[in-house]
Amino acid sequence: MSADVETSLRAPKAYDLARQAIAAMEANKVWPTALNFELWVHYLAAKDSPLGAEIDQMLEAGEPFTDSVGETLAAKFLPKQKLSGEILDAGDALSKELDSVTRAIESARESSEAYGQELANASESLATEDTGNIKAMVDTLTQATQRVRQENETLESQLADTKDEVGRLREHLEQTRREAMTDGLTSLANRKAFDEALERACEQAEAEGGILSLAVLDIDHFKAFNDTWGHQTGDQVLRYVASVIGRSGDAPRTAARYGGEEFALIFPGEGARMALSILEEIRAEVASRVLKRRSTNEDLGAVTLSAGLAERHPGEGPASLVERADAALYASKRGGRNRTSAADPIAAAA
Ligand code: C2E
Secondary structure, eight states, X not given: OHHHHHHHTTSTTHHHHHHHHHHHHHHTTOOOOHHHHHHHHHHHHOTTSHHHXXXXXXXHHTOOOOHHHHHHHHHHHOHHHHHHHHHHHHHHHHHHHHHHHHHHHHHHHHHHHHHHHHHHHHHXXXXXXXXXXXXXXXXXXXXXXXXXXXXXXXXXXXXXXXHHHHHXXXXXXXXXXXXXTBOTTTOSBOHHHHHHHHHHHHHHHHHHTOOEEEEEEEETTHHHXXXXXXXXXXXXXXXXXXXXXXXXXOTTSEEEEOSSSEEEEEEETOOHHHHHHHHHHHHHHHHHOOEEOTTTOOEEEOOOEEEEEEEOOTTOOHHHHHHHHHHHHHHHHHTTSSOEEESSHHHHHO
16 A cells, blocks of 8 residues: 555645645544644545555544554554564564574584583593504594684684674664664653553553552643743753653653653552652642753743643553543643642542
């Protein structure tokens, strides 16, 4: 499907397709983000594709087309995103492959060394006996073994080089993986890393009967702040808020940039009471700092955060947990901002 779609996007009719995509997104209440736009253009260009079938099914079922739905579809069907997922998987496979090659090399080296040693020992013990021809034969064998050993040494040094190269490759792969999971601006975990961490945390809590809380935090009036002070200062504020949230995000917690000015904290093994007190510390710290515009030294005032918190219910999956934390966040916004709300009354009382 994708090659045809890519071609049709560079044809005169492409502008029609783009207009149709915007109209269809608006009609179906889909936010006009770049990713959604790409998905809807692909959808309209090839409705009979697997992507088309999946979107049609969703529309029929009346399911909302949320950002995370968009990201899942993109990872599955859009060529670029699909490729980057596949590259990471390939990296995994390569890493395992290299592990087993390295182990094989190591064991071959050990057995060849043991063989040489055995022959040398045999030759030594025969030298003390009066065994004439046998000794000459063994000497020949020993020389042969020495030659093999020399060859082995050359091979070993080549293998050592290969091993170093494998180590360098692995390090590079690891760094690429870290970068793919990290938000470039704030250095917190990115959305992909967050989704994976939350999924893992939910599965673990379910398997072990453990507790788990999730918080989402949003900078208040960030759009107005950006409009007033410009994007560069806005980015600095994102970095500042991220640094405060990140200080509370050591493992096993995960601190992530969830979207534009929205952040998230996953608290595995911690209930709403603990999470609430951490959120309050973060909120108070951010609100208490008067920020400066670096270029002019003007006072920017303080920025504030609204937060929403949900403790996982038994059997609850990531989507529902996020939804409840989001609903609590909107309660904080409606309640006047610069506050934290919890999804459940018990947690709120705590
Ligand atoms: P950054 O500019 O790279 O600063 C990193 C850290 O260095 C800061 O972490 C802080 O611990 C220290 N630092 C840098 N400049 C100063 C300073 O003038 N005075 C003091 N006392 N410490 C300083 P922090 O505070 O967590 O901030 C993280 C990031 O948030 C900063 O990275 C910057 O990008 C942004 N940021 C923080 N405060 C402000 C501010 O008042 N205005 C602007 N525009 N950005 C800020």
